[in-house]
Amino acid sequence: MSAPSSNGQHALSLFYILSEQAARVPEQVAIAAPGRSPMTYRHLLQRLIRMQEALHSLGIGRNDRVALALPPGPELTVALLGVASTAACIPINPADEHLDTHLSHMHVKAVILPFGEKNRAHADVHRHGISVLELTPVPDSEAGFFALTGHTRFAPAAQELPHDDDVALILPPADTGPYARPLYVTHANLSLAAWQAAARLKLDISDRCLSLVPPFQSHGLVAGLLASLIVGAHVVCPPDFQVDTFFQWLEACRPSWYTAEPSMHEAIADDAPQYDERIRRCPLRFIRSASGALPPRVTRALERIFRAPVIDAQGTTEMVGQLGEPYGHNNTLSAPRREAWAAASPAAVNE
Incomplete structure (x- = not known):
């Protein structure tokens, strides 16, 4: 696997990369969700084009900023990809207590909110x-299919695609202290981080990721979502995590791996004994953890329960990805890592 070669000023833009996948594997599933029909790469590209057209008609173009304050799920995923394919996208956790501060400092031109919900986010935006x-x-309809309504006071924008060095994402700071600054991520930064994550995890078109971390976090965005899409694999984008529904999703969606935060892994490990038969029917190739240190006892429990290696990734939001060896511990599916794990638990190898 190699990163796409340079092809003008759009070769590393998200839209260009997803267009390439739609041409290469049009009927391969791109986005899925529990209880929903999946969305293929061909249909994903169609949705992105229609969203570009809608945003351009509303006066939102390449150098503008659009925030998303949407709950986890496939609609958030497709909306994020659509906005980032058109303008600079600011994904915000709708429960973020600093939402009002983010909006006042980040020069946002428009905000996408859930229809019909009149909550604090609506009040802050207005x-x-x-x-x-x-x-x-x-x-x-398909997972990620939605209608977008509303109006702006702006004239239609030029129908120009973002360039490689344009900002694709602006990630709000975790706090509002005096040194807190948003993180600006270009298309080139983002796509290369996704290629690195895909290479470390040895992802290919046959993989299926159950991403328990929403893409308004860099963990869910890069490793959970983009690393899969950049190789033509598919991503399951469930709603808010609940430990009991995780085991339902495991059987319904049959992922080859899942990624989650340490607290989620701990809850899964604690609840797993009552789902032993279901776990055996749904083997995993590996498990990934990030967004904090995974306690060794939880790592050991997960590897015993799921009979699969746990990748404990370490990195920073500022890097938009994980640190490479030797800084990270068990953070890649390299041959030595798999061989060492298999030697310790030969019956658990899950090819």
């Missing part, structure tokens, strides 16, 4: 006079 676009899921 207080700043920012244009609101509302997203309505279409539950009986």
